[in-house]
Amino acid sequence: MSNIVKTNGLTKKYRNLTAVCDVNMSIEKGDIYALIGENGAGKSTLMKMLSGMAKPTSGDIVLFENKHPEVARYRMGCLIDSPALDTRLNVRDNLEMFARAFGCDREGEVDEILELVGMKKHQYKAIKKTSLGMKQRTAIGIALLGSPDFLILDEPMNGLDPMGIQEIRQLLLKLNAEKKTTILISSHLLDEVAKVATRYGFLKEGKLICELSEEELAEKSRTCLKLKVSDAAKAAMVCEKELGTQNFEVVDAQTIRLFDFVEDSSKVVTAMVQGGVALEEMVHVGESLEEFFNDLMTGGAEK
Amino acid sequence: MLKVTKASLYKMFHDRALWLCLVGTVAWAMIVITAQVMTASARGISDVSQLANRWYGFIGLHSIEVPLILCAVLLFSSEYRDKSWRLLIARGISTTNFYVSKLICMLLLTVIISFTSIMTTAIANVVILHAPFSMAYVGEVLRFFVAECLAHLTIAVFVLTVIFLVRRGEIAVMISLFFMMYGYVILFGLEEAFGIDAILTDAWAYSQTAYVEFGGYVDWLRLCVTFVCYLVVCSLLVTCFLKCRDIE
Numbered sequence: 364m365s366n367i368v369k370t371n372g373l374t375k376k377y378r379n380l381t382a383v384c385d386v387n388m389s390i391e392k393g394d395i396y397a398l399i400g401e402n403g404a405g406k407s408t409l410m411k412m413l414s415g416m417a418k419p420t421s422g423d424i425v426l427f428e429n430k431h432p433e434v435a436r437y438r439m440g441c442l443i444d445s446p447a448l449d450t451r452l453n454v455r456d457n458l459e460m461f462a463r464a465f466g467c468d469r470e471g472e473v474d475e476i477l478e479l480v481g482m483k484k485h486q487y488k489a490i491k492k493t494s495l496g497m498k499q500r501t502a503i504g505i506a507l508l509g510s511p512d513f514l515i516l517d518e519p520m521n522g523l524d525p526m527g528i529q530e531i532r533q534l535l536l537k538l539n540a541e542k543k544t545t546i547l548i549s550s551h552l553l554d555e556v557a558k559v560a561t562r563y564g565f566l567k568e569g570k571l572i573c574e575l576s577e578e579e580l581a582e583k584s585r586t587c588l589k590l591k592v593s594d595a596a597k598a599a600m601v602c603e604k605e606l607g608t609q610n611f612e613v614v615d616a617q618t619i620r621l622f623d624f625v626e627d628s629s630k631v632v633t634a635m636v637q638g639g640v641a642l643e644e645m646v647h648v649g650e651s652l653e654e655f656f657n658d659l660m661t662g663g664a665e666k
Numbered sequence: 667m668l669k670v671t672k673a674s675l676y677k678m679f680h681d682r683a684l685w686l687c688l689v690g691t692v693a694w695a696m697i698v699i700t701a702q703v704m705t706a707s708a709r710g711i712s713d714v715s716q717l718a719n720r721w722y723g724f725i726g727l728h729s730i731e732v733p734l735i736l737c738a739v740l741l742f743s744s745e746y747r748d749k750s751w752r753l754l755i756a757r758g759i760s761t762t763n764f765y766v767s768k769l770i771c772m773l774l775l776t777v778i779i780s781f782t783s784i785m786t787t788a789i790a791n792v793v794i795l796h797a798p799f800s801m802a803y804v805g806e807v808l809r810f811f812v813a814e815c816l817a818h819l820t821i822a823v824f825v826l827t828v829i830f831l832v833r834r835g836e837i838a839v840m841i842s843l844f845f846m847m848y849g850y851v852i853l854f855g856l857e858e859a860f861g862i863d864a865i866l867t868d869a870w871a872y873s874q875t876a877y878v879e880f881g882g883y884v885d886w887l888r889l890c891v892t893f894v895c896y897l898v899v900c901s902l903l904v905t906c907f908l909k910c911r912d913i914e
Contacts, residue, residue: 414756436758443756447749449677451740456680457750464673465757505753515756 365392366428367513367545368413373422375408375569382408384569385422390513390547390562395539397556398549399656400566406549407444409566410517413547414441427512437465440511442519446502448490454501455486458508467509480504481530495522503531507538514538514546520555528555535559557652565659573659583655587612588621588628591644592635595619601638606631620648670759670767678771683740687733688782694729695786699794730783730818734776735842738825741775742768743835761908769826769901776822777815784811809884816889820896821846827900831907 368390375383383405390396398406411417413424415436426435448457458473477483480500485493493501499522506514516535520528536559538544550556563580565573575583592598595613602611602621610622624631628645635642678684705711745751754764788807791797824845829838854867 414752415758416752416755433758433760436756439756439758441753441756443752445749447752449744449750450748451681451683451744452677456677460673460676460680461753463676464670464754464759466669 366390366425367392367394368547369425369428370413371423371425373409373412373424374420375405375412375417376420381569383412383419386566386569386571388564388571388574390545392512392545393539393543394562395535395546395548395560396562396564397560398547398564398566399553399556399652400549401660404566405569406566407517408569410441410443410515410547410549414439414443414515416443437509438512439515440506440508440513441515442499442502442506443515443517445521446495446498448498448501448505450490453487453489454482454493454497457490457501458504461505462508465509472508476504476507479507479534481527496524496527499523500527500531503534510542510544512544514544514548516546516548518550519548520550520552528552532559553653553656563652565656567660580652580655585622586625587648588625588631589614589644589646589648590619590621590631590635590642591617591646592619593617593641593643597638598635598640601634601640605634605638617643667763667766670754670763671770673754674767674771675774678741678775681741683737684775684778687737687779691729691733691779691783692786694733695783696790698729699787699790703794730780730814731821731846732843734779734818734822735825735839735846737775737779738772738822739829739835739838739842742772742826743829743833743838746829746833747835762905765830765901765904765908768830769823772822772826773819776818780811780815780818784814813884813886813889816886816893820893823893823896823900827904830904 366389368388370386370388373383373386373388374381386405386409398409400406408417412419413426413432415433423430424432426432427438429435449460452460455473455477458476462468462473474483477486480503482497482500482504485497488497490498490501499519503516503519506516514535519531519535523531532555535546535548539546539559546559548556548560561577563573563575563577564571565575590598595616595618598619599611599613602608602619606621606624608621608623612620612622614620621631625647628647632642632645751764755761784807788803792799792803797803821842825838825842828841828845829835832838832841849870850867853870857863857867
């Protein structure tokens, strides 16, 4: 699979602050790569460097396997920070102007985009009079002009109503499935991100501390039964002998996580009682992306 | 470059600022003509054309430059304020291409505003003040128009440079107006301090229309050289500045 983005030791320093530190990331064709991190973790700065808005202090960026990223950027669409629209023009004029600048001369493309982002009926509305959600839709529309192969979307769900969020999510999935558009997305709405992303990159204080595929994250955050027992070693033996599974993890001397029998916990209770293990507590645990992220930020999850 | 220029032109002609400035320019020219007629009538001057040159000087100095500065700032600084120019850079359009496209628009804007102002005045002179209409008159108006344009193009380059460097519309207006009215004070002071001839002050003066009078002598070479010098220096300054900085 070809690399759309590959960075090597990418670093950005602003005087005394290191916003992005030695990031080595790669995004492959067809990925929906979610960049996740706290405020100030360096997500926007990283995206700005990829899009040419900020110059790296050190390190390299290879876009579309081209070592001169400025040459390859015509294949990218961007939405970074707030929607950057010309407030002196209306919605349609903004799209028309950028379509000319990007060399998108296909007839009817602007109308298609307006339809796609749900701004057709507001096309003659002045940008000044539009809501944040409408601005966001227009900005996404501009990013989609020219059918780019790679989209960088920084907080694209910002300001959208629940219906809007759903529409944009479906649009991203459709672009990814039909046109194989690679997407780099960041959002604070982790549950929303989890619905579209196929790969995750976790940033903390400018460093890329963890990269996971969808499957790896599912593995790390899968549902289980968390048992608090009198003796975890004895409970482990019960799991092996009575329940016939090795799909468990001993967390500490009194805690064990069992990944099987999640939907059939009564069998577990019976086996523990028969095996002479005092079961003090049994909790059904299903770690979401949010919980995994919290763990990671507080140092709980492993790389 | 052509694509970005097309986009910039699209924006310029779809922005109300341009049309409002043109309406303002025509209105101002008409006010000046009316003032000429009223002044001539009050002083009992039968030949209004005696006043014309004085009024032309006034028109030339303010009725083109002021709308030019205001219109340019409204049109070109909004891209910084709204940060919309980032989208162009993110698509691989270089900052130099962006600047050149704006420069082309600015030069065109100068020609449009100058043409509107001078042609309104020229037509009103014939229709209202009954100035004799002849081929010689048309030729003189065109000569005056070209000379005015060259002088204003110099100012236009300067104004665009200020917009690109300060990125704040209101500050760009203040600096440009100050330079237009009192630039010579600073330039002459600098030249005195460095003990050099008044080359900069001279260039400033040639960028001002007070030196171009209707029917008067025009030093074409100096006008052209001044314009080219401003163009080269300002363009170098802006492109270097844009290359060194991150896009905010």
